[in-house]
Amino acid sequence: MRHIYLVTHPEAQHHVDGLVGGWYDSELTACGLLQAERIAEALVSKIGPEDVEVHSSDLQRANRTAQRIAQRFSVEVHTDPRLRERSNGEADGLPQAWLAERRIPLPQYGDRLGHHDGPAGAETRMELVKRLYPALNEILRRPATTQIIVSHGSASSYLIASWIGMPMTLADRAFFPLTSGSITTLLRNDSHFSHQVVSLNETQHLQNLEESASSPDATNI
Template sequence: MKRIYLVTHAEAQHHVDGVVGGWYDSELTGRGRLQAERIGEVLASRIRSQAVEVHSSDLRRARQTAERIARRFSVRVRADARLRERSNGEADGRPQAWLDERRIPLPEYGDRLGHHDGPAGAETRLALVERLYPALDDIIDRPVDNQIVVSHGSASSYLIAAWIGMPMVSSDRGFFPLKSGSITTLVRNDTHFSHQVVTLNETQHLQDLA
């Protein structure tokens, strides 16, 4: 059976500073580095000596999380820009209040995937899923049973949608709220070829680091 451990990157500086993330290339905080080490411990206890790959968004906060995990297994991180969070364009790195004042609300109906939030240069959700879905397909196609994928909160939600076979055109409705430093376990059952979500948004490993 293939197992994918989907990890949302640990606490980053933009979380603490209250600024917009997206493609803003913030680093992990001190607590975030501890969280990443703890995630590595948890995954090492589950995967043990089995072969494993570590894939990551190329943004620093994800890469720094992935590198601490990868050291547990003595493997390198395979960085992929397609695993990035959705870009907020000119809002990235600005105070969250700046974006909130300018954001065009997502409509309940209509072209939700193609909706533009307002800030110049921001990605639509359609652009996001059009890079995330193929990225996950490429990871799944690799002949390794255990894979760790480090991405971002919203991006990881769409990766789960891709994993369970949700069509891109329907991905505008589903959403899985994922916390920083969480682990979600995805399993392909080779008996009836189902794609399972075995655990979702695990965070208990971080409780004593709060």
């Protein structure tokens, strides 16, 4: 059996400031740091004394979360820039309203993965999945049977698509709504080699903390 715990980083400063995330290297807020501790506690409760690997996006809002988790398991963090969120190019770090005024809407039909949103330098969704799918495959080739991956909103959604074996070219309509600070549990059942989504977007561990000021677009965390 292999367990993957997919974590979306908690509240970051760009959420509070109403800025576009993407590759903008926003720090965790004070609330986000508390949420990271709650995430680590929840994972310790779920996993127990098993050996664990921790993998993370290199952006500091994800990596600092991963560091808090890794400390609880006394392991190192394996950072990988391929686990970053989708880049919004020149819009990263600018007000969400600036991007909203210039974004070219995603079409209902046609080449949705190859669609360009408008901002110069922004990644297409195809460029995103072409780096995420190989990154996950490399993680899965490692011998560890319990792994934690800390990433971002839309990136994590496509990681789930990869996990369940959805071909890249069919991922244009896949979307798993994931909120900041959530835990999603993935399981490979070795009796019939199925890839299961055991739980999606768990946030119970964040109860009684200050409400996260998440961006309205969950694909941009």
